[in-house]
Amino acid sequence: MSTREQVEEAACPEATEYLPWTDPEFRRDPYPFYARALAEAPVLRDEVDNGFVLTKYEDLMHYGRLPSVRIAPEWETAGAWRVLLDMALGHDEPHHTRLRRQTSRWFTPKQVREWVRTTAEIADRLLDGIGDDGAVDGSDLAVEITHRTICHVLQVPGDDFDEVRRSMRQAMPILSARPEPHDFEAAEEGLADLRRRTADLISFKRANPGDGLLDALLDAQDAGEMSEAETFATTLFFYVVGHMDASYLISSGLHLFSRRPELFEAFRADPSAHEAIVSELVRFDAPEPVVTRMTTEDLVIRGVHVPAGSRLRLMLGAANRDPDVFDNPHEFDFRRPAEKTRNLTFSLGSHGCQGRLLAEAEIRVTFERIAARYSRIELTAPPVTKYTDASRHYHTLPLRLHR
Amino acid sequence: MDRITILFGTESGNAEMVADDLSAAMGQGGIDAPVVSMEDYSVDDLRSQDVIILVVSTYGEGDLPETAVPFFQALREDKPDLAGLRFAAFGLGDSTYDTYNLGVATLVSALTDLGATQIGETGHHDADSGLDASELAVTWVNDVLALTAPA
Numbered sequence: 001m002s003t004r005e006q007v008e009e010a011a012c013p014e015a016t017e018y019l020p021w022t023d024p025e026f027r028r029d030p031y032p033f034y035a036r037a038l039a040e041a042p043v044l045r046d047e048v049d050n051g052f053v054l055t056k057y058e059d060l061m062h063y064g065r066l067p068s069v070r071i072a073p074e075w076e077t078a079g080a081w082r083v084l085l086d087m088a089l090g091h092d093e094p095h096h097t098r099l100r101r102q103t104s105r106w107f108t109p110k111q112v113r114e115w116v117r118t119t120a121e122i123a124d125r126l127l128d129g130i131g132d133d134g135a136v137d138g139s140d141l142a143v144e145i146t147h148r149t150i151c152h153v154l155q156v157p158g159d160d161f162d163e164v165r166r167s168m169r170q171a172m173p174i175l176s177a178r179p180e181p182h183d184f185e186a187a188e189e190g191l192a193d194l195r196r197r198t199a200d201l202i203s204f205k206r207a208n209p210g211d212g213l214l215d216a217l218l219d220a221q222d223a224g225e226m227s228e229a230e231t232f233a234t235t236l237f238f239y240v241v242g243h244m245d246a247s248y249l250i251s252s253g254l255h256l257f258s259r260r261p262e263l264f265e266a267f268r269a270d271p272s273a274h275e276a277i278v279s280e281l282v283r284f285d286a287p288e289p290v291v292t293r294m295t296t297e298d299l300v301i302r303g304v305h306v307p308a309g310s311r312l313r314l315m316l317g318a319a320n321r322d323p324d325v326f327d328n329p330h331e332f333d334f335r336r337p338a339e340k341t342r343n344l345t346f347s348l349g350s351h352g353c354q355g356r357l358l359a360e361a362e363i364r365v366t367f368e369r370i371a372a373r374y375s376r377i378e379l380t381a382p383p384v385t386k387y388t389d390a391s392r393h394y395h396t397l398p399l400r401l402h403r
Numbered sequence: 404m405d406r407i408t409i410l411f412g413t414e415s416g417n418a419e420m421v422a423d424d425l426s427a428a429m430g431q432g433g434i435d436a437p438v439v440s441m442e443d444y445s446v447d448d449l450r451s452q453d454v455i456i457l458v459v460s461t462y463g464e465g466d467l468p469e470t471a472v473p474f475f476q477a478l479r480e481d482k483p484d485l486a487g488l489r490f491a492a493f494g495l496g497d498s499t500y501d502t503y504n505l506g507v508a509t510l511v512s513a514l515t516d517l518g519a520t521q522i523g524e525t526g527h528h529d530a531d532s533g534l535d536a537s538e539l540a541v542t543w544v545n546d547v548l549a550l551t552a553p554a
Binding site for chain 2: 061065067093097101104105107108109110111337338339340341342350354
């Protein structure tokens, strides 16, 4: 081995030495692991994954947005999620922009203000149903609120939140860096159910036309601006994605408020801090701490040669705690200076989450409706959680809300 | 100056939000400031205006956002004489891109090439700053409006 090769090897250790993808402790709390990678080995090699792992905020912002770094090849390898090849998130340019523009005007700041009126109504109705003992499952609440909100946007029935949640739990683990054979089967099963439900929504919409998002997608299909497959994939994505991100973050925030009552008090006391508290929550606990891309040209990243055709595993959750960007990155501090609050939880560049504003507003409004009635959130039993290296899920979050 | 049209060009709706907030702030100062999307605006109407305000973002690799494209193309094709028009311009961008605020620069050039006169400096919001775009824009517009006030 030449000296040069030794240097390269030293600069780029094997990923699992730092990020043991399948270790339950890593999956539960990856942040100490990310911190060590950030400090010692910001570029990692993962031979099993045919790629490299990046953790630095600066590297994600640069390499994650290079035009030569593509998204489409990634969905080819994502098992049943390859259905997303037919929507904006599955395409590079120019089709990405064509498809993204079919939905962009539904998630503008102005529209979102409108949508979360419904979120507030749903939250109030669900809170009305809580008994005098204040007992409620926070994760059930989160799922129903976010599901019914997006169904209102799509203008479709919103009663199937529990079934969709079950299928999403089956479908997500495949996105791990080390998916198991049964994860592929579970994803096929989960997506088969979600596809059936999506087909039902489209049939419903054809029979019950209105002026919702799904009506606009079907109009675009009828006008030849979107293919049938594109309309289908776009509908499926918007129907289910809130279960993963907005819903998880509501649960995560309620859980945090139960552990740190002073944060809930701060939320109640200061409406001007609501957005900052939500933004810090989003930074603090990314529901999907990683996105992947494929290189199409040779790159040299921090002295490491990355050949064309490599997978880049961009660790959003790690970048959110990069000490070069965030002072005291492991502190939940909603009073960070404005220029030091930009997190990558909702991904970055042209594929940044189109529903981000809606998700953040749903989280804020849910907390506001709870804060209007209750002064303290108590955890009554340990929550049941399921974590992989790529997605985080609350299965239960038993709470008691105190007036 | 009792009526100033605000034209916005947007991709994700942020420029629309800023335009609405500018309009509300100007309304409090007694200025009627209707907000119109560039995609719904005929460039012929520019010749009958004294002052307009543009609010526009940048999309992708320095491109104009979706709703500004037809407006820009119409300017290039129709080449209206805008010698009587004054305008102010505010851009929304992200300084982590090399193409920071190219969208607004493209429209400023297009209008000045047709004879229009820019009032004050182009305002810029940087998404990387964490600052509120509307607050920044309202401060900016007050400075610009001071320049249009009769001496």
